[in-house]
Amino acid sequence: MPEIGVRHETMSIWEYANPRKFTATATRLLPWVAWAAAILTIGGLIWGFAFTPNADRFESTVKIIYVHVPSALMAINAWLMMLAGSLIWLVRRHHVSALAARAAAPVGMVMTLIALWTGAVWGQPMWGTWWAWDPRLTSFLILFLFYLGYMALWAAIEDPDTAADLTSVLCLVGSVFALLSRYAVNFWNQGLHQGTSVPVATGGRSVADVYFLPLVACMVGFGLLFVALVLARTVTLIRTRRLAVIEMKAVRA
Amino acid sequence: MRALLFRDLRLAMRAGGGFGLALAFFLILVVMVPFSVGPDPVLLSRIAPGVLWLGALLACLLSLDRLFALDHEDGSLDLLATAPLPLEAVTAVKALAHWLTTALPLIVAAPVLGVLLSLPAAGYGWLVLSLLAGTPALSAIGTFGAALTVGLKRGGLLLSLLVLPLYVPTLIFGAEVARRGAEGLPIGPTLALLAGVTLATLALLPFASAAVLRINLR
Numbered sequence: 001m002p003e004i005g006v007r008h009e010t011m012s013i014w015e016y017a018n019p020r021k022f023t024a025t026a027t028r029l030l031p032w033v034a035w036a037a038a039i040l041t042i043g044g045l046i047w048g049f050a051f052t053p054n055a056d057r058f059e060s061t062v063k064i065i066y067v068h069v070p071s072a073l074m075a076i077n078a079w080l081m082m083l084a085g086s087l088i089w090l091v092r093r094h095h096v097s098a099l100a101a102r103a104a105a106p107v108g109m110v111m112t113l114i115a116l117w118t119g120a121v122w123g124q125p126m127w128g129t130w131w132a133w134d135p136r137l138t139s140f141l142i143l144f145l146f147y148l149g150y151m152a153l154w155a156a157i158e159d160p161d162t163a164a165d166l167t168s169v170l171c172l173v174g175s176v177f178a179l180l181s182r183y184a185v186n187f188w189n190q191g192l193h194q195g196t197s198v199p200v201a202t203g204g205r206s207v208a209d210v211y212f213l214p215l216v217a218c219m220v221g222f223g224l225l226f227v228a229l230v231l232a233r234t235v236t237l238i239r240t241r242r243l244a245v246i247e248m249k250a251v252r253a
Numbered sequence: 254m255r256a257l258l259f260r261d262l263r264l265a266m267r268a269g270g271g272f273g274l275a276l277a278f279f280l281i282l283v284v285m286v287p288f289s290v291g292p293d294p295v296l297l298s299r300i301a302p303g304v305l306w307l308g309a310l311l312a313c314l315l316s317l318d319r320l321f322a323l324d325h326e327d328g329s330l331d332l333l334a335t336a337p338l339p340l341e342a343v344t345a346v347k348a349l350a351h352w353l354t355t356a357l358p359l360i361v362a363a364p365v366l367g368v369l370l371s372l373p374a375a376g377y378g379w380l381v382l383s384l385l386a387g388t389p390a391l392s393a394i395g396t397f398g399a400a401l402t403v404g405l406k407r408g409g410l411l412l413s414l415l416v417l418p419l420y421v422p423t424l425i426f427g428a429e430v431a432r433r434g435a436e437g438l439p440i441g442p443t444l445a446l447l448a449g450v451t452l453a454t455l456a457l458l459p460f461a462s463a464a465v466l467r468i469n470l471r
Contacts, residue, residue, distance in 0.1 A: 145418040153401070156411050165468040166401055170415065173397065173461050177419045180450065184422040187446070188429065 017094035019238045026231045033231065037224035044217030052210050064122045066215060070222035072115035075143065078108025078226060082150070083175050086168035096234065098164035099241075101171065102154055103233035107226055109147035116140055135186045142181050146174050160241060254338060254346055261350035264323075275355045276362055279312040283366040294371040301370035302380060302431030308366075309359045309384060310424055313391045314416060316355050318409045320347055320399035321466070330403075334470050344462035345455075348389075348396040356388035372435060379434020383447060387427035390451040393458045394419045400462040404469045422450050 016022045048066035085101030088094060119137065120130045131137065153170055157163035286304050287297060324330040333343050363384055364377045372380065398416035402408030426447035433440050 142418055142421055145414075149415045149418060152411055152414055156402075156405055156408070162404070162468055162471070166465055169461055169465050169468075170401060173458070174419070177422065181418075181421040181425075184425040184446075184450075187443075188425045 014092075014094075017092070017096055019096055019242075022096045023235050023238055026235050030228060030231050030235075033224050034228040037221055037228050040217050040221030041225055042221075044214045044221050047217065048211070048214035052214060061122055061125055062211070064118050065211070066218045068115060068118040068122065069215060070219045071111045071118065072140070073219060074222050074226045075108055075111040075115050075140065077223075078104045078111060079143065079146070079175070079178070081230070082108065082171050086171040089164055090168050090172075095164070095241075096238065098168065099237040100230060100234045102164075102167070103237055104226075104230050105147055105151050105154070107229045107233070109144065109151065111222075111226070112140055112144045112147060116144065133189055135182075135189060138185045138189070139178075139182045142185070143178060146178055150174065254342055257333070257338070257343065257346050258350055261347065262354060265350065265354040273358070275312040275315050276358045278315055279308050279359050279362060280366065282308040282311065283369055286370065298371040298373055298435070301367060301372040302376060302435050303428045304370060305363050305367060305372070305380060306384070306387075306424060306428040306431055309356070309363060309388065310391060310420055312359055313351075313355055313388065313395060314413055316351065317395040317399045317416065318402070318412050320351055320396060321403040322399075322408075325403050330466075331470060334466070340463035340466055341459045344396055344400060344466060345393075345459040348392045348455075348459070348462075351396065352389055352392040356384075356392055360384045360388065375437050376431065376435030379440060380431045383427045383430035383434070383444070386430070386444065386448045386451055387423050390423045390454040391420060393454045393462075394423075397458050397462045397465070400466040400469065403466065423447070423454075426450060 016025060045066055049063050052063070082101040082104050085097045085104065089098035089101065116137070119140075123132065124130050150167055150170060153167050154163055157166060283304065286300075290296060290300070321330060324333065334340055336343075360381060363380055364372075367377055367380060395416055398412050398419070401415060402412045405411065426443055430440055430443045430447055433443060
């Protein structure tokens with residue numbers, strides 16, 4: 001039976017809500033994550049580009065899948081991470097969480113752009129067009145607009161806590177509407193885009209093993225790259241805010 | 254609540270309230286369309302439902318930044334926040350006032366402008382119905398955007414950037430109802446989806462609007 005009144009030293013995830021602890025751990029982790037991301041992404045890309053055969057109908061264009069699929073995956077996951085960060089901020093008021101959501105937005109936006117761009121580059125020879133108003137393409141474009149709005153709101157508000165609150169609510173409302181748009185767009189136009197290559201939910205897959213393994217390497221690599229960028233950016237944001245406080249004190253003194 | 258609604262309506266009607274401005278914008282926008290795509294009646298009648306919907310949507314956007322800004326400047330927003338009326342109701346009434354002063358005139362004007370774009374005869378009723386079912390959502394979403402940007406000095410452009418992506422589902426379903434109506438296709442499911450989006454928006458967004466308004470008034 002545990003003694004009453006004694007706090008047991010169990011590690012809790014919430015300890016990282018302390019900016020100091022978060023910064024310390026993040027700076028310690030960062031080189032490892034960054035190197036793992038670099039090795040997996042570069043390794044996966046080289047493996048995919050140089051050491052897999054060309055697919056029958058697609059010839060060498062199929063290789064863009066090693067950039068396209070991971071970036072599309074991270075474009076959506078970045079928004080989900082922002083949603084989680086916003087919720088945690090609204091419920092538990094941990095500043096690190098709000099800053100991590102803010103840090104993830106530009107990364108997610110760039111991932112969305114990469115996914116759209118690589119898709120266009122692939123679509124040109126395969127579908128004969130750079131752009132089509134296909135549901136998946138359209139909903140990614142809408143997601144891109146949501147990223148823009150979210151970042152613009154962060155940039156527009158001076159008071160950091162107000163900005164965190166307002167962007168968090170925007171992220172929640174935006175998530176609902178982004179999801180709604182996804183289905184509305186589906187309803188609105190039938191698409192050219194094929195189904196997902198790696199349906200995680202069903203466990204099956206439509207990609208042959210030769211392509212699948214380097215693809216997984218790239219997906220994990222992009223995931224780690226995202227984590228590394230968000231860690232680095234969050235630490236930077238924490239330090240920027242601390243710097244602002246120090247400067248304020250210096251001015252008042 | 255009624256007092257607040259009438260006050261907002263009166264303020265909008267008075268000189269300088271901007272009543273009719275959205276209507277004029279809608280008219281100009283629709284008149285400009287044939288100049289940009291050519292006067293071909295076949296093309297115009299095909300794009301008419303979409304153009305009218307887009308025009309109504311953009312016209313709705315125009316008056317949003319005044320929704321809370323004036324009340325915020327003269328301090329009456331703080332009074333409203335401390336009044337016994339819950340802020341959720343205040344935002345709902347504001348959305349209703351916006352709808353009555355901005356969207357309703359647009360809906361009345363839309364069939365007239367439909368003539369300019371040679372909208373097929375079958376389309377008029379469905380156009381009005383789709384606007385009736387869709388524009389309340391535009392007002393409610395716009396109120397949320399206005400509440401979000403009320404503290405900002407130059408919130409106008411930002412407001413559009415925030416609100417327009419949220420308008421996407423309503424625009425898709427609304428324009429689709431109008432298009433199907435004009436082409437004589439079955440309407441039922443699309444209209445139901447449009448009304449569903451509107452009802453869900455009306456039910457939930459006042460809470461979000463009130464929440465962000467509280468944050469901004471802190």
